[in-house]
Amino acid sequence: MIWIDLPAGVRAVPHPVEVFIDRVSGRLRAARASVRARWSGGVAERLEIRRLTDELLVAREHNHAQTRVMRAEHARAMASLKASEEERQSSNEALQGSDEELETAMEHLRSLNEALSTTNDELRVRNRELKALHDEVTQGRDFADAIIETMSLPLLVLTPDWRVTRANQAFYSVYETTPRDTLQQRLYALGNGQWNIPALRELLETLVPRHTRVRDYEVSAVFPRIGARTVKLNAACVAWPHRTLILLTIDDVTAKRQRPA
Helix, strand or coil, rough: CCCCCCCCCCCCCHHHHHHHHHHHHHHHHHHHHHCCCCCCCCCCHHHHHHHHHHHHHHHHHHHHHHHHHHHHHHHHHHHHHHHHHHHHHHHHHHHHHHHHHHHHHHHHHHHHHEEEEEEHHHHHHHHHHHHHHHHHHHHHHHHHHHHHHHHCCCEECCCCCEEEEECHHHHHHHHCCCHHHHCCCCCCCCCCCCCCHHHHHHHHHHHHHHCCCEEEECCCEEEEEEEECCCCEEEEEEEEEEEEEEEEEEEEEEHHHHHCC
């Protein structure tokens, strides 16, 4: 009987040729035993023995041929299994490399998430600081607006090129004008040029930039709607790194000057 290595888990099944050979061999052994028992036999028995012997030789040759074919098929199957195993191992190595790359990417993402979390915390702190600063600025602006609007004296806020950026209600009331005719206008053009006073020009263009503050500077002029007036001017220049403003208050002292001593 011929044995061939089979993969694990595969049960060996006798080949039909082997079964046939076993049967012929059994018959041959029975014939030989019969010959020996009788010791003498006729021509028919000897022919039968020869025929069976020939069949046995043919069967063995056929079995050898089948065995060679089966060995070749087995070798091809083993080669295919080896190739499959190598391919599987290569795939496993590729998957392992991919897992390592994925783990590296995950570590990088975790680092980025930690950095983003830290940045977000810093931004939240900065936002709170900015909000607090904005609230302080808003409160300061509201407080300044309240002071300006509650002043009984007319007040103007001017830019360095003498444009009016702010005026309080006292100014609009005393000089009978409106925000539309006042804001963003040059001071010297207000009220058809009523503020184009040489003494006022000297004050704003010469004294204020040089002294920063001017107090109780008197000028007299004739205003179209309210007539001749004597006013006392107080001015201050307020400068920041990127902005400069001039505050000008106007105190009408006409009545005081006309009052008998």
